[in-house]
Amino acid sequence: MRLAWALRAEPLPVVACFASGRQPATLDRRLQSLGRPRVAGLRLIETVQGTLILGAESALPWMPDLIWLGREPGAAQLLLPTQWQPGLPLEWVEAACVQRVGGACAVIPRVAYAPSRQADAAELLLLATAGARPVLEARPRAAA
């Protein structure tokens, strides 16, 4: 069954961002350009589909076309697009996603991508969020 998505009346507070396609390389450079204190609180997960960065909203780097993710109080194990909400009860979506991935995960539907990127995107991408590493550990800095 295809999961429908609808725009939220109020966006979720940001707790993570996802870069896909060619973006992770640009995101890497962006992270390198940021001060160590800002990067210190960020964690990342790298997959073949892209890079997920988790951290405080004010520390997350901005880039065009990133997918911004937040957390619903009623589904603590899911990261969902800040602008979109699933068309099924949240607890059902959480239970199904957690069972599929085996734990907490980011849920990224195709509709959350910028229109220019939607053609290449999967209908629904699930990324396990367990095992996120500190950015400073994953990307040691020359100056560190």
Place this chain on the structure above:
Amino acid sequence: MPQDTVALASKLRRVLADINAHLVDREALTQVLVLAAVAREHLLVLGPPGTAKSAAIRAVAGALDGTYFEYLLGRFTEPSELFGPVDLRKLREGTVETETRGMLPEAEFAFLDEIFLGSTAILNTLLALLNERRFRRGSTIMQCPLRVCVAASNHLPEDEALAAFADRFLVRLYVDGLADSRIEDLLRVGRRFDEIPRSAERFSLAELDLLSQAARTVDLSAIHAPLGHCVRLLRKAGVMLSDRRIVKTQNLIAASTVLNGRAVASEADLWPLVYVIPTAEAQAQARDVLQKTLVQSENSVMAEAVSNASAGPAARAGRIELDAGRLLAQRPAALEADDPWSLRAEALLREIDAGFAAGQVPEALAGLRGRLAEAVATPSLPTLPVAAEP
């Protein structure tokens, strides 16, 4: 709506922008104060000490050409300190009259800090002054020219008698400390909070009265059904409003309508209802409960106040547009990745991209987003090779 009223609303927007250039994140407070003044309702500001409540209130009062009275109340404040001393000459003649010159009964704008510390005698006299705009003490009975009284306190009183007094302040605004992203701004301008210059453009009492008169003639018939729906939604969620507060909410809605340049109220003007709800917790609950109903909320003069009350896209876009415009006007010549200006620009870009789906960003905001994105584009980034598309 007469053209002069529209022009006055525009002027008010400029005056507020001028005031807020000297404050940090107090736009909602200054705007709600002006809304209350146009509606002729009183405002209670609640929040922790040291959050620039007084500075913001004084700055607005300074921009409005009217007689201003301010007093910090304490447990031992005497009624004469607010209302004036007994007229000794009259007392010798056998009558008890109050010499009110320069005191609260003759003020057009009043600010009473730590209001709930006032004695029973003070609060009883204030009740009539606030409700009926009449001052009565001994043989002195006078009609007061008071347009708006702003009271401030750190918290709502628990005492029932004081709570009943607090209920006379229709509008409630809760002020918090600043967000992390504004700390550098606070450090930049905060030392001058005590010496905010008077706004270059001033708003006369006659102009304010013109807006108040226009508000009294606003056609509210179109909002009776949606306002009733909102009240029912609130009751269902356990948020109860007294009949008096429900009725008087219309005065704020009418003021919002006038400031929006219209003579007929619409659903875009319902947002002041949130500020009528007495407690911070109930206001937060109301924002959730009324989220869909207030989605059309909009007011170009008070974008932040609307945005605080309603998270609707139009309100959010209006507030972000103002923030973005202000930030772009302050852009420094040279930028680095983590400088305060760039951090604020990034915060706004995040808020736009996380809050509006692609293709849903209003045109004016999309233009500002482009300018911000261009500014934070990173020419100084290390030039590592870009990986090929996987």
